[in-house]
Amino acid sequence: MQEIILASNNRKKIVELHQILAPLQLNLLPQAQFFAQEADESATTFIENALIKARHASKLSTLPAIADDSGLVVPALNGAPGIYSARYAGEHGNDQANNAKLLHAMAEQTDRRAYFVCVIVYLRHPQDPLPLIAQGIWHGSIAHQPQGENGFGYDPIFWLDSHQQTAAQLADNEKNHLSHRAQALASLQQQLQTFTSAKI
Template sequence: MSRVLLATRNQKKLAELRRILVAENVHGVEIVGLADLPEFPDAPETGATFEENALAKARDAVRETGLPVIADDSGVTVDALNGMPGVLSARWSGRHGDDQANLDLLLGQLTDVPDERRGGGFVCVVAFVLPDGTETTLRGEWRGTISREPRGTNGFGYDPIFVPEGGTRSSAEMAPEEKDAVSHRGRALRLLVPYLRVLAQ
């Protein structure tokens, strides 16, 4: 059984990757999170791109643990804000990880933006770094529009105000398995499956 670290303390992200591996019939890989290992300091997210941040997190965790590491950086990009919040999504309001404050600020910034210009998307970049120095980055995107008010309680972050293209429900109104099949993170993680199959052999 190969242990692979998903460099997160977010239990929902861990559950999502584990569900995808079960759905893709990948056995022989045990996914562990940061909470399962001795604590080490988090590297600051100072990259200008999702790729830079994901790689920095993964390299740091490989150095600290000696395990193969998956790390992701993700966020929402809003067309009317020239692609922002982007890499600043988790700390858009000034406090890292304050989902409600981030969401409220973004909605406030879009108050006067008409419905036809509220396009945006979620982006997720997954970095996979091995102890031998091999590095891979994979990118998943999910386009849609930003709604005027939050709806739904599934998911986290900006999920309640993101309505995927072709749909009427927010990401937070979708069942977890349904979201896995189409989300930015689900797309990026599924691109990772062939690499994890190799480890499982």
């Protein structure tokens, strides 16, 4: 079974990735098993930041790497929080503070459209000239208050008209079928199967 490093320290994200990629029967290892140093996400796009994280993890572990960069885009806020979604309120990974800041920013907005973006990169080695790149987009809107206990990040305020509930009110298996990350991983899975069969 091939070992692949997951370039993330977000435990909930790692669990989600494991659940969605389970059919591929890969041996997915968290980067914390090899090193503690985070990659410097210095780029201005999701795809560039995903590549930075994948190269960083592959170089330090000497293994193939999967990395994602994801975030919430709100058109009424000129795309914010965007690539800064995890640290929107100033402290990386403080979901409650990020949600509170976003709800405050949206208080007077009538256009509450929003969408989650996920870009996932697979590198066979740090200098891989042909990385696999997949993306997914999940459309919704910003709720007026948090609802639900599942998920993480902005899930409690990401409203889905199709289900009349937030992403945080979805069961894990349902979210893992609908989400931006699920869409991106489904695309990545197809590419991995193609590359494996073609022995590229």
